[in-house]
Amino acid sequence: MFIAKNEDLIILAKETREELEQQLQFMVYTSIEETDVEYELYNGEYLTVAEIAQKEREKKDMLFLTRGDVFTALMKARMVTRANLKAMVEQMPEETEEEQIAKECALIALEEALNFHRGHALVNIIGAELGISSENLDLFFETNDYTYLLPTEIEEN
Amino acid sequence: MDNTKNIKDFSTITSMSDESYILGVGDANVGNGVKIKLDSLNNNLISQNPNNMIGLDSEGKLFIDKHAGGSLFPLLTPIWSDHLINDMRYLRADTFSWQDGEVYSSVYDKLKEEYDNGFEETEGGITFRRTANSFKIADVSQEQAIMSKYNSGGIAWYYILDVPNKCFKLPRTKFGFKGLRSNVGNNIAESLPNITGDFSFTEIGGSYSANGAFTVSSEGTAPYAGGGGLANTARHGYFDASRVSSTYQNNAPVQERGTQMYLYFYVGEYEQTAIEQTAGLNAELFNSKVDLDASNLNADGKSYVSGLGMPSGRYINLTLGASGSTYTAPANGWFVFNATATTNGSWFNLASTSKGATVTTPYCTTGGGMSGSIPVIKSSEVVVFYGNITNSRFSFIYAEGEQ
Numbered sequence: 001m002f003i004a005k006n007e008d009l010i011i012l013a014k015e016t017r018e019e020l021e022q023q024l025q026f027m028v029y030t031s032i033e034e035t036d037v038e039y040e041l042y043n044g045e046y047l048t049v050a051e052i053a054q055k056e057r058e059k060k061d062m063l064f065l066t067r068g069d070v071f072t073a074l075m076k077a078r079m080v081t082r083a084n085l086k087a088m089v090e091q092m093p094e095e096t097e098e099e100q101i102a103k104e105c106a107l108i109a110l111e112e113a114l115n116f117h118r119g120h121a122l123v124n125i126i127g128a129e130l131g132i133s134s135e136n137l138d139l140f141f142e143t144n145d146y147t148y149l150l151p152t153e154i155e156e157n
Numbered sequence: 158m159d160n161t162k163n164i165k166d167f168s169t170i171t172s173m174s175d176e177s178y179i180l181g182v183g184d185a186n187v188g189n190g191v192k193i194k195l196d197s198l199n200n201n202l203i204s205q206n207p208n209n210m211i212g213l214d215s216e217g218k219l220f221i222d223k224h225a226g227g228s229l230f231p232l233l234t235p236i237w238s239d240h241l242i243n244d245m246r247y248l249r250a251d252t253f254s255w256q257d258g259e260v261y262s263s264v265y266d267k268l269k270e271e272y273d274n275g276f277e278e279t280e281g282g283i284t285f286r287r288t289a290n291s292f293k294i295a296d297v298s299q300e301q302a303i304m305s306k307y308n309s310g311g312i313a314w315y316y317i318l319d320v321p322n323k324c325f326k327l328p329r330t331k332f333g334f335k336g337l338r339s340n341v342g343n344n345i346a347e348s349l350p351n352i353t354g355d356f357s358f359t360e361i362g363g364s365y366s367a368n369g370a371f372t373v374s375s376e377g378t379a380p381y382a383g384g385g386g387l388a389n390t391a392r393h394g395y396f397d398a399s400r401v402s403s404t405y406q407n408n409a410p411v412q413e414r415g416t417q418m419y420l421y422f423y424v425g426e427y428e429q430t431a432i433e434q435t436a437g438l439n440a441e442l443f444n445s446k447v448d449l450d451a452s453n454l455n456a457d458g459k460s461y462v463s464g465l466g467m468p469s470g471r472y473i474n475l476t477l478g479a480s481g482s483t484y485t486a487p488a489n490g491w492f493v494f495n496a497t498a499t500t501n502g503s504w505f506n507l508a509s510t511s512k513g514a515t516v517t518t519p520y521c522t523t524g525g526g527m528s529g530s531i532p533v534i535k536s537s538e539v540v541v542f543y544g545n546i547t548n549s550r551f552s553f554i555y556a557e558g559e560q
Contacts, residue, residue, distance in 0.1 A: 004478075006481075006482065006483060009479060009481050009482075010479060011478040011479045011481070011482040011483075012476065012478040012479070012482070023475075023476040026475060026484050026485050026486075026487055026553070027476075027478060027482055027483065027484055027485070028482075028483035028484070028485060028538060041478075041479065043499075043544060043545055044479055044480030044481075044542075044543050044544055044546075045479055045480065046479050
């Protein structure tokens with residue numbers, strides 16, 4: 001793959017030099033480089049596949065639902081009450097200082113947070129405890145559809 | 158050397174020749190005549206006036222006798238020509254150029270003298286002075302009115318004199334000259350023989366009408382005799398001469414057959430410097446040309462010029478690179494874009510860095526359309542910034558004035 005840069009910014013990437021140079025006709029650039037790394041244009045930036053995955057993860061982690069949405073969905077899908085959730089958090093280890101801080105933060109979030117972000121540690125803790133896949137958690141936070149939290153056939157068997 | 162004999166020989170030779178541009182010169186030693194093309198000599202010394210002479214004086218020295226008496230025509234004689242006359246003795250009138258009175262001083266002085274001694278008249282809203290020699294000369298203040306008269310009627314036979322700037326304009330006509338009927342220089346209005354006729358008809362049921370060239374007169378009344386199973390039908394007759402001959406046209410001026418010609422005026426024989434020799438021709442060349450500061454554009458010219466910077470129908474599609482990419486304008490024109498928001502808070506921005514102009518869309522919600530454009534001068538740079546969009550068009554549209 002060939003990339004064109006204007007100073008440090010990758011402005012265009014194409015499979016062949018000819019195609020790249022043709023489309024650079026009216027663009028300002030300082031260098032053309034050949035690279036083994038595959039770049040794709042993602043939201044205005046040329047990024048590697050790994051960087052794009054990271055960006056997508058960060059984007060999903062910023063999804064959020066209200067505490068009412070989350071508690072209602074857990075109740076409908078798993079018959080999980082707020083007391084059940086608190087009990088799960090209470091079981092978190094607290095041997096090290098880091099663990100103590102993580103547990104206390106989870107309790108604070110559970111009791112005080114108005115919204116739950118997908119990327120919050122508490123969501124992953126609850127998801128892991130209930131056996132909900134990361135993909136289904138993503139879909140739930142994207143759609144607010146509780147059915148994504150229902151037990152799968154494998155879990156039921 | 159016997160100069161007297163040689164001069165006599167020379168005179169004999171020249172007097173025997175009718176070739177105006179060929180000159181006989183006596184050879185002082187041999188006594189034979191030698192012919193020399195006059196126009197091969199320096200035209201700054203000898204004009205091509207056929208009456209100019211060159212010879213040997215009583216001391217055997219070459220002399221030039223430039224013709225001093227008389228002219229080809231009286232000053233300001235109008236001449237029709239089927240070709241452009243590249244001769245400073247003739248000025249073209251139909252360009253309506255201002256002619257320099259310093260250069261054409263004989264004409265200017267004559268017009269000034271005539272004007273000063275003329276008597277004021279007004280016709281068709283134009284004030285001028287008619288002189289004893291039948292010139293119609295108007296002051297420069299009448300220029301626009303005279304121009305309007307020419308544009309609407311095809312004739313404006315007035316000299317225009319600008320005394321403060323010492324220049325003048327010549328009369329113009331799109332039509333030919335006619336014999337004297339009242340005063341020389343006066344317009345002759347169009348006319349045609351009238352066409353008349355009449356026909357009779359019976360008025361039925363008391364209804365009739367007539368207009369335009371038709372009239373109806375009453376010649377008696379009879380009782381309406383309807384019935385009998387026959388229908389009475391009212392008819393209108395129309396008269397339209399153009400149905401017979403295309404010579405008749407609505408609002409067309411009466412026009413006889415003719416041949417289009419340039420109108421020139423003879424402006425005299427006189428000494429001229431090299432610059433002055435081209436003054437009249439230059440005035441014609443510069444006539445109707447735009448000033449350097451474009452201050453003399455008319456409405457059409459202003460409209461044309463203002464349109465040159467507007468977008469044309471010609472464009473090239475560009476590849477949208479990363480946000481922050483810089484593009485160079487291939488010509489004077491416009492960068493344009495269309496995009497669709499992929500999430501809330503999407504935006505698109507074009508910034509002309511060298512000119513300080515920027516166009517930015519407001520934050521757009523998911524699925525919303527965004528578009529915009531920015532005008533740029535050739536070779537100037539525009540930086541593109543955007544976020545959270547799907548781009549459907551990024552193009553450069555050439556300005557109307559670009560090829």
